[in-house]
Amino acid sequence: xxxxxxxxxxxxxxxxxxxxxxxxxxxxxxxxxxxxxxxxxxxxxxxxxxxxxxxxxxxxxxxxxxxxxxxxxxxxxxxxxxxxxxxxxxxxxxxxxxxxxxxxxxxxxxxxxxxxxxxxxxxxxxxxxxxxxxxxxxxxxxxxxxxxxxxxxxxxxxxxxxxxxxxxxxxxxxxxxxxxxxxxxxxxxxxxxxxxxxxxxxxxxxxxxxxxxxxxxxxxxxxxxxxxxxxxxxxxxxxxxxxxxxxxxxxxxxxxxxxxxxxxxxxxxxxxxxxxxxxxxxxxxxxxxxxxxx
Amino acid sequence: xxxxxxxxxxxxxxxxxxxxxxxxxxxxxxxxxxxxxxxxxxxxxxxxxxxxxxxxxxxxxxxxxxxxxxxxxxxxxxxxxxxxxxxxxxxxxxxxxxxxxxxxxxxxxxxxxxxxxxxxxxxxxxxxxxxxxxxxxxxxxxxxxxxxxxxxxxxxxxxxxxxxxxxxxxxxxxxxxxxxxxxxxxxxxxxxxxxxxxxxxxxxxxxxxxxxxxxxxxxxxxxxxxxxxxxxxxxxxxxxxxxxxxxxxxxxxxxxx
Numbered sequence: 001x002x003x004x005x006x007x008x009x010x011x012x013x014x015x016x017x018x019x020x021x022x023x024x025x026x027x028x029x030x031x032x033x034x035x036x037x038x039x040x041x042x043x044x045x046x047x048x049x050x051x052x053x054x055x056x057x058x059x060x061x062x063x064x065x066x067x068x069x070x071x072x073x074x075x076x077x078x079x080x081x082x083x084x085x086x087x088x089x090x091x092x093x094x095x096x097x098x099x100x101x102x103x104x105x106x107x108x109x110x111x112x113x114x115x116x117x118x119x120x121x122x123x124x125x126x127x128x129x130x131x132x133x134x135x136x137x138x139x140x141x142x143x144x145x146x147x148x149x150x151x152x153x154x155x156x157x158x159x160x161x162x163x164x165x166x167x168x169x170x171x172x173x174x175x176x177x178x179x180x181x182x183x184x185x186x187x188x189x190x191x192x193x194x195x196x197x198x199x200x201x202x203x204x205x206x207x208x209x210x211x212x213x214x215x216x217x218x219x220x221x222x223x224x225x226x227x228x229x230x231x232x233x234x235x236x237x238x239x240x241x242x243x244x245x246x247x248x249x250x251x252x253x254x255x256x257x258x259x260x261x262x263x264x265x266x267x268x269x270x271x272x273x274x275x276x277x278x279x280x281x282x283x284x285x286x287x288x289x290x291x292x293x294x
Numbered sequence: 295x296x297x298x299x300x301x302x303x304x305x306x307x308x309x310x311x312x313x314x315x316x317x318x319x320x321x322x323x324x325x326x327x328x329x330x331x332x333x334x335x336x337x338x339x340x341x342x343x344x345x346x347x348x349x350x351x352x353x354x355x356x357x358x359x360x361x362x363x364x365x366x367x368x369x370x371x372x373x374x375x376x377x378x379x380x381x382x383x384x385x386x387x388x389x390x391x392x393x394x395x396x397x398x399x400x401x402x403x404x405x406x407x408x409x410x411x412x413x414x415x416x417x418x419x420x421x422x423x424x425x426x427x428x429x430x431x432x433x434x435x436x437x438x439x440x441x442x443x444x445x446x447x448x449x450x451x452x453x454x455x456x457x458x459x460x461x462x463x464x465x466x467x468x469x470x471x472x473x474x475x476x477x478x479x480x481x482x483x484x485x486x487x488x489x490x491x492x493x494x495x496x497x498x499x500x501x502x503x504x505x506x507x508x509x510x511x512x513x514x515x516x517x518x519x520x521x522x523x524x525x526x527x528x529x530x531x532x533x534x535x536x537x538x539x540x541x542x543x544x545x546x547x548x549x550x551x
Contacts, residue, residue, distance in 0.1 A: 163402050166395075
């Protein structure tokens with residue numbers, strides 16, 4: 001039983017990191033109706049910038065972190081202004097293809113700027129696991145869960161209480177009505193991308209620290225799809241719950257099944273879940289079910 | 295007397311269809327002006343030009359001596375133009391109170407950090423906006439549904455909530471696109487009463503699109519008639535009713551009014 005809880009708890013903590021990345025994805029979809037296939041690449045880019053600042057320029061973490069967050073917020077803004085805004089009103093598949101193209105541009109740019117070999121992000125986190133009730137808790141996972149948790153709580157507060165957050169919710173609810181009450185919808189779009197950039201920056205540091213920074217880091221973005229499909233594409237709580245479920249399920253499954261099949265369970269089970277979810281409940285646990293009256 | 299709102303030779307087309315062509319008229323402060331015309335006459339397009347949802351290809355729209363023709367919709371809202379929509383555009387997942395509070399958006403000054411604090415200036419501002427919203431709720435007699443999600447309300451009440459949200463902007467000019475469309479007789483009478491009261495109590499200028507001729511003739515001071523995108527008549531309800539083109543284009547198809 002301790003083995004199960006060990007897998008489960010560590011899986012949840014990994015899941016909180018999926019949730020962090022998923023949050024950025026959901027926010028963009030909710031506010032701007034863009035399915036962003038470049039979310040993983042944003043995370044990768046955040047990881048590259050973090051590695052460059054910490055290793056290449058040897059900046060202390062206290063300096064590197066604000067620089068990283070600032071540049072990823074700026075990147076979010078620039079992508080929205082320069083690439084997505086001209087696409088407003090185009091059909092869905094064109095917009096999706098633009099984000100797919102964007103993903104490859106990020107991959108190429110990162111490799112070009114900083115090289116393709118794997119880099120480490122050194123964080124001052126001890127390696128020795130804590131043991132509580134026979135459960136081994138890795139400090140890296142704990143740190144990841146704390147950072148993700150704090151970010152998400154702050155975000156939910158912002159989204160629910162602040163003037164700009166409420167404007168974002170209103171825009172997600174009805175764009176036309178938002179414009180009519182004087183909400184600057186373009187500003188909301190830009191802000192959604194900026195916050196997604198911020199989430200990706202934190203995700204990049206955490207994931208980069210865990211698995212190393214190279215272009216493979218972008219694959220984290222693919223795990224976000226099962227999480228958001230499970231939770232509901234347009235639901236913030238859904239992103240959280242979906243991320244946690246994917247983290248826990250892949251961890252537990254890998255622990256029990258991998259010894260028999262020689263590994264790899266982690267890489268496909270989330271997608272099996274995603275396909276099942278799409279068959280049973282295509283709008284997710286928390287998503288908005290769209291009923292068209294015809 | 296200079297007009298509060300001037301529409302000067304406004305034209306708008308979609309593809310090859312001329313939705314509005316060279317329409318001009320003035321709107322005086324504090325009047326109730328109705329725009330009537332058959333389906334497809336360009337009434338809603340004209341309203342969309344005034345609220346800057348569309349920008350006309352030619353012509354100008356001037357509000358209080360300031361041209362608003364090419365401004366973004368939120369800017370026009372901030373200058374004092376509020377509106378409702380033919381097909382209702384409310385924040386369906388939110389409550390009646392939240393919808394009306396969003397109508398206060400342009401008047402809110404609290405930044406992210408100030409709104410974090412429960413006390414102090416942030417709180418005072420919140421209370422002041424809340425008071426405005428509660429007054430509107432009283433005025434429109436919707437106390438009973440204030441905490442209900444808007445999407446769950448019957449159609450007639452949604453129309454009323456949408457009017458409330460527009461009023462929360464404290465507009466100078468209120469654009470109403472078929473506020474009585476699809477409502478029953480009693481709801482129509484209520485809505486007509488609210489429109490007259492708003493105009494009377496706050497002196498709000500009202501531009502109204504409506505199909506119910508009885509209501510239009512009863513509450514408007516002036517009427518503009520559009521047909522196929524062009525203005526074919528303008529005047530008091532009685533004058534408009536007597537114009538031959540109007541009878542031909544619009545009223546003539548039905549028996550008598």
